[in-house]
Amino acid sequence: xxxxxxxxxxxxxxxxxxxxxxxxxxxxxxxxxxxxxxxxxxxxxxxxxxxxxxxxxxxxxxxxxxxxxxxxxxxxxxxxxxxxxxxxxxxxxxxxxxxxxxxxxxxxxxxxxxxxxxxxxxxxxxxxxxxxxxxxxxxxxxxxxxxxxxxxxxxxxxxxxxxxxxxxxxxxxxxxxxxxxxxxxxxxxxxxxxxxxxxxxxxxxxxxxxxxxxxxxxxxxxxxxxxxxxxxxxxxxxxxxxxxxxx
Numbered sequence: 307x308x309x310x311x312x313x314x315x316x317x318x319x320x321x322x323x324x325x326x327x328x329x330x331x332x333x334x335x336x337x338x339x340x341x342x343x344x345x346x347x348x349x350x351x352x353x354x355x356x357x358x359x360x361x362x363x364x365x366x367x368x369x370x371x372x373x374x375x376x377x378x379x380x381x382x383x384x385x386x387x388x389x390x391x392x393x394x395x396x397x398x399x400x401x402x403x404x405x406x407x408x409x410x411x412x413x414x415x416x417x418x419x420x421x422x423x424x425x426x427x428x429x430x431x432x433x434x435x436x437x438x439x440x441x442x443x444x445x446x447x448x449x450x451x452x453x454x455x456x457x458x459x460x461x462x463x464x465x466x467x468x469x470x471x472x473x474x475x476x477x478x479x480x481x482x483x484x485x486x487x488x489x490x491x492x493x494x495x496x497x498x499x500x501x502x503x504x505x506x507x508x509x510x511x512x513x514x515x516x517x518x519x520x521x522x523x524x525x526x527x528x529x530x531x532x533x534x535x536x537x538x539x540x541x542x543x544x545x546x547x548x549x550x551x552x553x
Contacts, residue, residue: 377449377452379448379452381444381446382495383445383491386448386494387491388465389466390466390491391471391488392470392486392487393470393473393484393485393487396471396473399463399470400471407457408420412475412478420434424436424438424440425500427439428440438481442502442505448472448494473489476497481500
């Protein structure tokens, strides 16, 4: 092979190598960011976009959509919808939509909850915890009926119907005596349940603080340990003579 073709071949090979290496040589060189000066002024942080935009999923809930879900009612009456209903109206609604489970007078059918009665039974061996004997706030009654009742058709009641049913439950528990009593968002907070005073805020931070300690005792905490009861005495573990026979 003559010198001229050999030179041409080498030149072509060199051109091909440069062509292939071009994209690599064109890549920008990323230099490490210099450490921030301790007294340098930082740019203000930009607010994060809404969650929907950050995640790329869904959208922000509309105010009317939030309002449809935000139906809770507080003891101070906040959240109550406008409305009213009487004991007589509530009686009709209760017999039609509630009595099948709770009984005509709130006594409970079968294993369904009892809604009325039980006053003075909270210290008994089997206390009857009803609206009149145990519950502290009327808002709990209204909120639960509005949110979860009637069973199988929750949130189908209109505000006036919920007020009427709540009034009838007050009547069943002898909290109101007049069948024409009308409960509304105007007089709701004036009704107090009998057991309201028995509920109070958690005060353990003050009443039990003297029992707390940074270093709990783990050894020789008492001079003498006294046994105050045994399982056999409490009928928790029956003895072999009276225990039922197990096949």
